[in-house]
Amino acid sequence: MHEFSIAQHIIEIALQxxxxxxxxxxxxxxxxxxxxxxxxIEALEFAWESVVRDTPLQDAALTIKIIPVSVVCRTCGMNxxxxxxxxxxxxxxxxxxxxxxxxxLRVSAIVT
Ligand SMILES: [Zn+2]
Numbered sequence: 459m460h461e462f463s464i465a466q467h468i469i470e471i472a473l474q475x476x477x478x479x480x481x482x483x484x485x486x487x488x489x490x491x492x493x494x495x496x497x498x499i500e501a502l503e504f505a506w507e508s509v510v511r512d513t514p515l516q517d518a519a520l521t522i523k524i525i526p527v528s529v530v531c532r533t534c535g536m537n538x539x540x541x542x543x544x545x546x547x548x549x550x551x552x553x554x555x556x557x558x559x560x561x562x563l564r565v566s567a568i569v570t
Pocket of ligand 1: 531532533534535536547548549550551552
């Protein structure tokens, strides 16, 4: 389950950032996750609960912001936001999308 390593990674970033800014209390960590990042949100929330235990982040909340997918059609150049990743291009009907947004996975804010 790679959500555990993602949770671990988020914690490392949060702790590192806290250290750099000389704070010892973090109340929440906000992450941005693209819809096409391949992360199962429920699994990440579950992993977070178990990974933060016995760390300075054990009382910190995890706030997840979902970034919608945006693609450009490789056939005709149309920009669109598919509801499903396998949606056809609304302009030419091809299924040849290149994902330009929606694969993000990053810590966007740390609230002390
Ligand atoms: Zn197209």
